[in-house]
Amino acid sequence: MKMRMRQAIAMALADELRSDPRVVVFGEDIAAAEGPFKTSEGLLDEFGPLRIRDTPISEMGFVGAAVGAAATGLRPVVEIMFIEFLGVALDQLVTEASKFRYLSGGSYNVPMVLRASVGSGLGFGSQHSQTLETWLYATPGLKLVVPSGARTAYGLLRAAIRDEDPVVVLEPRILYAEREDVVTGEDGIIPIGVGEILQSGNDVTVVALGQMVRTALAAAKDAHWNAEIIDLRSLIPWDRELVCESVSRTGRLVVVEESPFSGGWGTEIASYVAAECFDVLVAPVHRITCPDVPVPQPAHLEQKFLPSVDYVREQIGTLVRTNERPKPWWITEGYVS
């Protein structure tokens, strides 16, 4: 069934709300207004105000309430409108939710889901366009998934709601309106921690996440090299086996990221693969990222900021041809020395 990503999210929520009376959904403007991105369309009508609630603008309060609710029998799904708003609630996720199982000897667990819209491309400016996976990355006890379209949004969200631990779902905002074929029902559920090979190839393994998946696919189209393109889908835990097995066949790794160069999520993938697959690598591991600057607001700068299809194609092409790491554009064009 073809649908927009926002519709797939609303459908995943509705399917879980229907199948499990413990599921509740709350966040800012998600009930009566059906969500600022219309990701909870129809939920209040069908499930009523006891289970579908608008909250005040108080992320620390309602994320904390989700922790307490999850520990005592509910399966809350909370929405953070823009990932940046998680900053004021980070304690509840990183220091409370993800530690409850450990700090109760396994007696309490926190089956909550925190959804947030992320990413650039829509002109929201520096404080509404980040992805911020790395705020959460070094947090044992937490899981983190990132859909790349309607199909994975549906499947990962349903898996997240059924998971016994806190799961963060980061939804690339720019993809909410994009349509894709979605497998609904139980068959559409995508297990957490499992990546997916979207295209087979033998010259290079390209690992991408979120909105960079479609960029990587487009860059590989009609290229003179054959890329094996992996949608990582889960970042905590990430599918080490799948990636390493692929690199063992291709001998090259490129990570395409919507994150700053310094400390972006791909550093983990690159360092692991560089060490684990050292013997089979024929070229240095390479990351294609954004520059180390805040996300600029104007359209032309935002487009420059995000790795484009042409840029990704050129970078991968150079790596495959020379077995040397191409420099990023901000260095070759002289903006950063």
Next chain:
Amino acid sequence: MTNTPLERRRMLSDPILRWDRMLEIRVLEDRIKDLFAEGLVHGTTHTCQGQEAISVAIAMSIRPSDHVCCTYRGHGTALALGLTVDSVLGEVMGRSIGVIGGVGGSMHLSEPSVGLLPTSAIVGAGIPIAVGAALSAQVLGEDRCAVSIFGDGASNIGAFHEGLNLAAIWKLPVVFICENNTYGEYSPINLTTPISDISIRATSYAMPAEIVDGQSVDAIAAAVSAAVVRARAGGGPTLIECKTYRYSGHSRADAGAYRPAGELDEWLKRDPVVLYEKQLIEASLLDVASAKEMRATVAKRIEDSIERVLASPLATVASMFQNVIGSQSK
């Protein structure tokens, strides 16, 4: 023959055993301080001498099925709710007999059979979590309520205000209990807070509030019982402020040198353990001789526990790797 946490909880229906529990908290806290001073314990601890009446009054006024969130100054609450001395001391001393296997330490206790959610080392963090536990009761239609215990210092953090606001607009069955011991860590309340009565803050959330004598078991229990009845009946949250005092410093590293001369002595005159003992004697429920005997019995109980804990195995390396995520997860 040791009693389970639930059995220990039920003992609090007997006034004599309430006093026994207060003594137990006092002696254990004093001895924990000693053990740290002797270098037998690693890390830090936050003891609650002077606040025993609050812990016991709360535990006797709510049901074991009710949810409790409390702070890192939580040994007293934990013992009052029913946790055994061995399980608390074992946790403080990193032993596998600790209530969560020794990986948590002094600040992290938890016991679902008596409703104790994991205690938090973050000031105020438990407030919205208790609100969420109350939300569970409301959505699931359970006859349960939640209790959030925190200090006066926590009333200056956002979590307090966001938690009270959420509980008020959703009319949740939760009781907020502020142990106002007049110090937030090392700072006196008048330097950090423009009011001395935290209960005033409930007005902003259209929430009933009450100030009670934090050294009086009966006064606190009456207020908590009334709030719990209102919460269960759908009447929403209440804020109870217990005026109390911390006989020790903030943590083991703090001798409380910043306290004005004579302040501690004034509060020692209203020692909750002594006050309750007098009350029981005046009511002829206890006589002086048996009170003395009970003090000796409790002291012996704690010494025996210390001996057992010291002889018990340290938390295993394997325990460090357990309970990070669920076993069903990849």
